[in-house]
Amino acid sequence: MPAVATSRSQRLQFLKPTAVNSILAEVRQAQERGVKPVSLMRGEPDLKTPAHIVEACVEALRNGRTGYPDNRGEMALRLAVAAKLHRDNSLTFDAGTEILVTPGATFGIYAILTTLLNEGDAVMLPDPVYDAYQSPVRLAGGEVRPVSSRIVEGRFELTVEALEKAWTPAAKALLLNTPWNPVGTVMTREELRGIAGFCERRNLVLISDEIYEAITYDGARHVSPLAAEPALRERFVLVNALSKTYSMPGWRVGYCAGPAALIQSMFLVLQQSSRGPATFAQDAAVAALAGPHVCVEEMRGEYTRRRAQVLAALDGIAGVKAMPPEGGFFAMVDVSGLGLPSNTIRQRLLNEHGVVVVHGAAYGPAAEGTLRVSFASGGEVLAGGLKRLREGLERIR
Numbered sequence: 001m002p003a004v005a006t007s008r009s010q011r012l013q014f015l016k017p018t019a020v021n022s023i024l025a026e027v028r029q030a031q032e033r034g035v036k037p038v039s040l041m042r043g044e045p046d047l048k049t050p051a052h053i054v055e056a057c058v059e060a061l062r063n064g065r066t067g068y069p070d071n072r073g074e075m076a077l078r079l080a081v082a083a084k085l086h087r088d089n090s091l092t093f094d095a096g097t098e099i100l101v102t103p104g105a106t107f108g109i110y111a112i113l114t115t116l117l118n119e120g121d122a123v124m125l126p127d128p129v130y131d132a133y134q135s136p137v138r139l140a141g142g143e144v145r146p147v148s149s150r151i152v153e154g155r156f157e158l159t160v161e162a163l164e165k166a167w168t169p170a171a172k173a174l175l176l177n178t179p180w181n182p183v184g185t186v187m188t189r190e191e192l193r194g195i196a197g198f199c200e201r202r203n204l205v206l207i208s209d210e211i212y213e214a215i216t217y218d219g220a221r222h223v224s225p226l227a228a229e230p231a232l233r234e235r236f237v238l239v240n241a242l243s244k245t246y247s248m249p250g251w252r253v254g255y256c257a258g259p260a261a262l263i264q265s266m267f268l269v270l271q272q273s274s275r276g277p278a279t280f281a282q283d284a285a286v287a288a289l290a291g292p293h294v295c296v297e298e299m300r301g302e303y304t305r306r307r308a309q310v311l312a313a314l315d316g317i318a319g320v321k322a323m324p325p326e327g328g329f330f331a332m333v334d335v336s337g338l339g340l341p342s343n344t345i346r347q348r349l350l351n352e353h354g355v356v357v358v359h360g361a362a363y364g365p366a367a368e369g370t371l372r373v374s375f376a377s378g379g380e381v382l383a384g385g386l387k388r389l390r391e392g393l394e395r396i397r
């Protein structure tokens with residue numbers, strides 16, 4: 001009989017550290033050998049949370065807003081979320097029954113997967129995609145069904161044909177992320193209509209992670225799948241957070257919107273494992289959502305400059321092609337012309353050239369032959385990192 005301390009739930013065997021965490025372990029080893037790496041890896045904005053949001057938090061603390069929050073989310077925040085969804089996304093949700101405030105988008109994803117899945121149910125996931133979706137699927141007893149994307153003229157696409165090909169009778173949900181991490185595609189209204197039709201035909205719930213909605217370029221604009229296809233209403237759950245839009249990743253405030261029955265079940269999951277974000281952080285979130293949005297436009301301007309900087313820095317290297325993202329703050333770089341596995345290129349960039357990026361294959365086999373370069377950090381980090389990246393790629397070639 002195994003000792004209690006060494007026996008584990010079988011579900012844990014499927015949990016994997018995120019790519020960023022695995023690579024961080026390698027970075028520490030490189031540091032021990034004397035390498036001083038510059039990181040173009042993480043999706044953490046280096047911009048500060050805007051002052052009026054911080055002020056609202058400080059004021060909330062001074063006013064003693066330190067008790068337990070309403071576990072569904074403070075009503076003022078749910079109302080601010082409902083108003084935001086109407087204003088920015090043309091969506092109507094009832095603050096009383098159809099919105100749940102969560103500790104970040106991470107918890108929203110966990111809550112909806114735990115709500116939906118029975119043992120053996122499948123969740124369809126684009127390949128490649130943000131790698132932290134897989135473990136919560138497994139933790140909820142589900143299995144992942146990848147849907148291969150393809151690159152068409154430097155843009156990753158998810159087609160209805162690929163969805164149909166990957167479909168299985170066990171599929172319960174499709175988890176979509178637009179703007180799409182890591183590849184930077186902003187799905188068009190037309191693409192979303194096709195995907196929505198697939199979900200209806202196959203009786204799937206569409207879980208829509210829209211966390212990068214505010215960061216788009218070159219005229220691309222985020223459309224929520226439900227706005228593209230209102231018929232999805234009863235099978236649609238939106239997941240979002242303030243982490244990226246307002247540079248608030250450490251505040252842990254997010255929200256979900258969906259049919260009242262699903263939101264009620266997600267609320268029960270939340271009550272058993274959290275009580276929601278801190279009350280004063282929720283007050284700050286109201287200030288963010290309802291306050292002036294000049295700060296968001298300024299951030300978009302800053303990311304637009306950084307994106308141009310990345311594309312310019314990687315221009316003209318034989319065998320290398322940076323793909324301009326339509327949204328988010330990552331650029332995928334096609335390095336298939338270098339003839340080496342993306343993980344090998346990544347390791348050589350770290351160990352020989354002191355720059356940290358993520359190999360595309362970490363997000364799924366369809367991204368083999370690419371690297372993900374983050375411009376969530378700017379300034380000297382970005383300039384220094386790009387210089388090393390360019391030199392490294394030229395040498396590896």
Ligand SMILES: Cc1ncc(COP(=O)(O)O)c(C=O)c1O
Binds near residue numbers: 130253
């Ligand atoms: C696509 C996507 N969803 C969710 C998250 C996590 O969001 P949060 O920090 O609000 O939990 C991230 C963070 O990188 C992300 O890239």
